[in-house]
Amino acid sequence: AQSVTQLGSHVSVSEGALVLLRCNYSSSVPPYLFWYVQYPNQGLQLLLKYTSAATLVKGINGFEAEFKKSETSFHLTKPSAHMSDAAEYFCAVSPSGGGADGLTFGKGTHLIIQP
Amino acid sequence: DSGVTQTPKHLITATGQRVTLRCSPRSGDLSVYWYQQSLDQGLQFLIQYYNGEERAKGNILERFSAQQFPDLHSELNLSSLELGDSALYFCASSARESSYNSPLHFGNGTRLTVT
Numbered sequence: 148a149q150s151v152t153q154l155g156s157h158v159s160v161s162e163g164a165l166v167l168l169r170c171n172y173s174s175s176v177p178p179y180l181f182w183y184v185q186y187p188n189q190g191l192q193l194l195l196k197y198t199s200a201a202t203l204v205k206g207i208n209g210f211e212a213e214f215k216k217s218e219t220s221f222h223l224t225k226p227s228a229h230m231s232d233a234a235e236y237f238c239a240v241s242p243s244g245g246g247a248d249g250l251t252f253g254k255g256t257h258l259i260i261q262p
Numbered sequence: 263d264s265g266v267t268q269t270p271k272h273l274i275t276a277t278g279q280r281v282t283l284r285c286s287p288r289s290g291d292l293s294v295y296w297y298q299q300s301l302d303q304g305l306q307f308l309i310q311y312y313n314g315e316e317r318a319k320g321n322i323l324e325r326f327s328a329q330q331f332p333d334l335h336s337e338l339n340l341s342s343l344e345l346g347d348s349a350l351y352f353c354a355s356s357a358r359e360s361s362y363n364s365p366l367h368f369g370n371g372t373r374l375t376v377t
């Protein structure tokens with residue numbers, strides 16, 4: 148079964164600093180990977196997805212993620228954190244990669260932005 | 263606003279009872295997914311419907327059932343409720359059958375408290 152592991156349940160950075168949220172996947176086949184964000188009292192919103200066309204994926208709000216097969220990783224980064232980035236971030240994998248399925252989510256990382 | 267509507271927002275009930283959660287997908291979306299979010303288990307996929315038919319099943323208990331109606335709205339029925347069923351239940355919709363080919367749009371969830 149495919150799965151994702153998010154390292155660090157909480158990450159704290161200063162406003163303007165680099166944001167790095169870690170995600171490692173386990174998959175026997177080429178994975179379909181996603182990052183979602185959940186703001187307080189809201190549902191999840193898609194940030195970006197890995198399409199296999201490019202290893203560096205750009206998403207909304209200045210976030211990007213790099214797929215590294217050798218490290219089985221799909222870490223999320225943003226060069227400069229903003230207060231509005233404070234939220235819960237989820238890495239997810241699509242089990243079947245194209246057919247009917249439900250995404251498998253990591254446990255989430257709570258991003259805290261210090262002023 | 264994702265366009266996905268979930269009702270009610272909050273639900274408080276007693277153990278042994280039965281409740282029904284309702285979801286109206288985004289206009290034009292044919293797939294509906296149900297997820298359970300709790301502190302200990304994280305975000306767990308329960309079940310997916312596509313155009314009225316069950317398409318994928320995740321970690322859904324036998325006490326839980328769901329259906330999607332001809333107008334595409336969906337209901338999640340939870341019966342013989344236990345304290346451990348207390349959680350946030352999300353509905354998500356997408357245009358296509360695969361979560362890869364079209365992104366999931368999440369509602370704001372129904373918070374269920376079982377006392």
